[in-house]
């Protein structure tokens with residue numbers, strides 16, 4: 001949906017019979033580099049994008065939480081104090097598990113759900129669902145920030161990211177890491193979020209795309225990664241086996257200089273899985289350094305190497321992603337790589353502003369010639385993280 005902020009306030013009033021306290025918004029994200037490193041306690045470098053979820057939230061005079069989405073205009077409501085029991089009984093289902101899960105998770109982190117004021121929440125989003133842009137984290141982060149403000153919880157953004165992750169893990173039931181919520185809550189204009197998945201320390205890293213006149217083109221292959229479950233589990237297991245054989249608690253503790261020893265100790269497949277994670281961690285560190293020392297125009301090789309590593313060593317690419325990356329490079333992209341968990345989903349290409357439509361057209365043509373389904377292409381701009389919308393924005 002593309003409801004304006006003022007239309008959202010009107011819809012909130014129609015749905016709930018009163019005006020909201022405010023509107024909070026949070027972005028989806030794209031991972032610039034650092035794939036399958038999160039569960040190996042490594043590094044990732046995502047950025048918040050200019051597609052956002054907005055949550056209009058009003059205070060009730062009871063202890064009920066009610067959530068509605070413009071997505072399908074359905075609602076769900078529970079007593080806040082009964083959320084934990086509802087979760088245990090498996091009564092929190094469908095999309096409402098994201099916002100209700102956040103309220104529950106705030107309770108797990110210390111909010112007293114028996115004494116806070118009830119809330120009505122209306123959600124509207126421009127983050128495409130299931131395109132690998134984390135529409136889920138956008139909902140979680142907008143609701144977490146809103147409730148943190150309205151309930152005067154004083155939780156840090158890092159803590160709110162953990163709240164979102166807990167909601168997704170324990171209420172939605174998706175075993176995801178903390179990358180998406182961190183990007184959504186900590187992102188900044190023209191910047192990425194460098195996240196250490198072991199310490200959970202996060203630092204904003206300026207990208208400088210605007211000054212270099214670079215765009216990030218997303219090429220969504222529309223190939224669903226729903227069949228990836230087995231492949232994902234196999235990759236995780238291989239990483240654990242590899243780390244254990246190397247005497248490390250996780251692959252975070254294995255470095256590029258250990259790879260010769262890994263080659264001697266491990267079977268070929270496990271070795272290549274390990275090599276991907278170890279070199280990918282190094283590429284994230286190198287990306288942060290290159291951005292600081294040389295700027296984004298120098299990132300091409302790192303992005304390309306990341307893709308080759310996922311294609312050949314981790315073996316999570318598919319022909320559509322490989323074609324997207326090769327074609328984008330051939331048509332003038334500085335660098336390109338598949339992004340996300342693999343087996344489908346999207347690729348990103350770093351492209352000079354002037355070549356964006358040329359690259360997109362080249363990819364579309366190449367897909368048609370290969371007999372692949374039509375991809376969806378669009379640019380994303382690294383943008384600010386979750387925030388409360390100002391009165392001026394709401395009036396505008």
Ligand code: ADP
Pocket residue numbers: 069070071072094095096098123124125128129130131132133134135136137139
């Ligand atoms: P992704 O995060 O990659 O977009 P997920 O499967 O993690 O994909 O999350 C998508 C789910 O999030 C949807 O199936 C739906 O349950 C929920 N969702 C996304 N956007 C909205 C929305 N605007 N309103 C309600 N639920 C939404």
Ligand code: MG
Pocket residue numbers: 134135136137
């Ligand atoms: Mg998600």
